[in-house]
Amino acid sequence: MLKLENAQIAQGDFRLRADFTLEPDRKYAVIGPSGAGKSTLLSALCGFVPLSEGRMLWKGEDITSAVPGARPMTMLFQDNNLFPHLSVLQNVALGLRPDGQIKQGEKDVVLDALARVDLAGYAQAKPGALSGGQQSRVALARVLVQARPLVLLDEPFAALGPALRNEMLDLVSGMAAQTGAALVMVTHAPEDVRRIADEVIFVEGGRAHAPRPAAALMDNPPPELRAYLG
C-alpha cells in the first residue's frame, strides 16, 4: 500500500500531480506520451526527485522525505544497472548488503538467485563479458535478493529485441508473483501492457491518473489515451 496524497512533482516549469494508491501483488503499467513525466513519476516514487507538495505513505507511515535506500522499493534504470568493475556475484550481493561483504549463508542466497535467472555458471564473470539479456538477468537477480515490496522498472529492457524483452517481462512478472511484490513499469508498447499489466497508470497533461484495469481500458480507451495510442 503505497499512497500518494495530493502529491506534486515540480521540476522547473514542469508539474506533475498524482493522487492514488498502489496495492501489493499487482502489476501496473505506466504509459503516456514522451516527456509527459513517466520516468519522473518513478524517480519521485523512488526518492530521486522530491515532492514539492503532498505526502507519500507506506503502510500509513510517512516516507515523503526518506532517502532512496530506506524506501520499500527498488528500481531498474534504463541502463547502468550494474557496476562494470564488480563480478556478477558481487553485483548481486550488493542487493543483500550495501557494503558487499556477504557471509557464507548469504552467498548461497545470491547463488540461488543467479540460478533462478539461469546464470548459475556466471558468478565470477564481469558484466562486460555478458550479453545484454544476461546483464538484464543479473540486475533481476539483484532485485530478487533485495526482496522489496515494490519493484519499479524504467524501461530497463528497451534495448533488447522483442523476443528477449518478452522473456524478461515474463521472468520479472513471475518473480513478482512469487514474492508478492507490486510491479510498476514504464512502457511505450501497448502489447507489453496487455502481456503483463493488471492496471494502467496513464500519465498525460500534467497528471498521473489513478490506476484503471488494463484490459477494460485498452479495449475502450478514453479520448486522450486513444490519441496517444493512435
Add this chain to the structure above:
Amino acid sequence: MLALILLALGAVLSRAEAGAGLGAGDWAAIRFTVAQALWSSVLSVLLAVPVARALARRRFAGRAALVTLLGAPFILPVIVAVLGLLTVFGRNGWLNAGLEALGLPAVSIYGFHGVVLAHVFFNMPLATRLLLQGWQAIPAERFRLAAQLRLTPFAMFRAVEWPMLLQVVPGALALVFVICLTSFAVALTLGGGPRATTIELAIYQAFRFDFDLGRAALLSVVQLVLAGGMALVALRFVPTISIGGGLDRVMPRWDAWGGMQRLGDGVVIAFAALFLLVPLTAVILRGLAGLPSMPTSVYHAAGVSISVAIASIIVLLLLALPMAGWIAGRKAGGVEAVGLLGLSASPLMIGTGWFIVINPYADPFDFALLVTVLVNAMMALPFALRILVPPMREAVQRYGRLSTMLGLRGWVLWRVLLLPRLRAQIGFAAGLTGALSMGDLGVIALFADPDRVTLPLQMVRLMGAYRMDAAAGAALLLLGLSLGIFWICDKGGRWRAEA
C-alpha cells in the same frame, strides 16, 4: 590544505612589511622572470606547432614511442635534464667540442639563453602533446570534406587547422608561461648573477646567503602576486590534461602527400626526437661511467628521497581524493581554482612562510622533510585534480542513482564504486606525484642541512664541487628512481583493471 598556504602567506605578509622596498636587483629579477617566461613559452609553442602537425599526419615506426617520450620531461627531474643539457651544450659539452673542431667560437649555456633552452626542453614536449590533442580532436569529416573539395595545403590549413590552433595555442602559452614563472632549479643551475636571476632564485639567495628574511618575504609576495595573477588568467585557457591514451591515433589524411611536405615533416620529427633524446642519452652514458665514483652519501640521499616521495603520494591522495569527490558532486568547475592556488603559490614562498612560522618555536631545519612532503603534495594537487575530477564526475553521473538506491554511502561508496572506477587515474596521479617529488629541488634547498639531503640536492652539491662524474652517476640513479616510481604506480593502477 588552504590553511597551509594561507598561514605561510600570512607569515610572509607579516614580515614583508618590515622590508625596505624593492632594490634594483629585485626589479632586475622581476624583469628577468617575466622575460624568460615569455620567451620560453613563445618558443616552446612555436616549435611545438610543426612537431604536433607532423605527428598528427604521419605514421611511422617508433611514433608511439616518440609520443610517450614527449610525456617524459613532465616527470623528468629538472636537475637531471639540466645535467644532460650541460653535457651537450655546456662549456666542455659535445656541441662546443664540435664547434671547436670546426674552428668556430664556443657558445655558453649559462645565463638567459641557457634558462630559456632548458625551459623549452621541458615545455616544448608538453605543448606538443597539448597541440596534438587539438589536432586529434578535429573531426575526421573535416579532412574528408577538405579532400573532396581539393583544398590546397594553405586553404586546408586556414579552413581546418588554423581555427583549432586559435583555440588551443592560448592555453598552451598560458600554461607554459605560468610554469616558467616559478622556475627555480633551472635558474639555480644555469642562471644566477645579477642578469639571470628569477624571483624564485632571488628568494633563495636572500634567504640562504644574506639571511634577510624580510627581503625574502617581500620577494615572496611579489612572486605570489605575479604567478597567482597569471594563474588566474591562465585558468580560463588551460586545457584538461589527458591521461596519456588516445594520442596514438593517426587521422587518415589526403592532403600533404607532396615530397617537400613529407621531407619537412620528417626533418621536424627527427629534430624533435634528437632534441629530447640526445641530452637524455648523454645523462645515461655519463651516469653509467660515473656510477662507481658516487660517494655513499648519494645512497643515503636516495633513501631520503624515496621516503619523501612515498609520503608525498600518501599526503596527495589524502588531499586530492576527498577534494575531487567534493568537486565532482558540484556542477561548476570553479572549485578547481583551489587546486590551482598550488600552482601559483611558489614552493619557496611557502618554504619562507613556514620558516617564519616555525622559527620562533622550534628549529625549522627539523621540519625540512615534513615541509618538503607537504609542498610536493601541494604542487602535484592541481594536476591530480585535473586527472581525477572528470572520471569522478562520470562515475557519479553514471552510477550515482544505482548507488543511492542500494544504500551505498560514505566509505562503502568509496570502496565499492569510486576507488575501483578511478584506479587507473589514481595510479597515474600517484605516479606523477612520486616522480615530481623524487626530482623536486625547491623547498629542500632552503631548509637543507648536511643530515637531511634529498638526491636532487645531493646532485647539486656534487655539481657545485665539480665532481661531475659522481653527479652524473647520481643523476642516473635519480632518473631511474623517478621513472621507476611513476611506472610502479601507473602500472599498479592499470594492473588487471577492467572497463
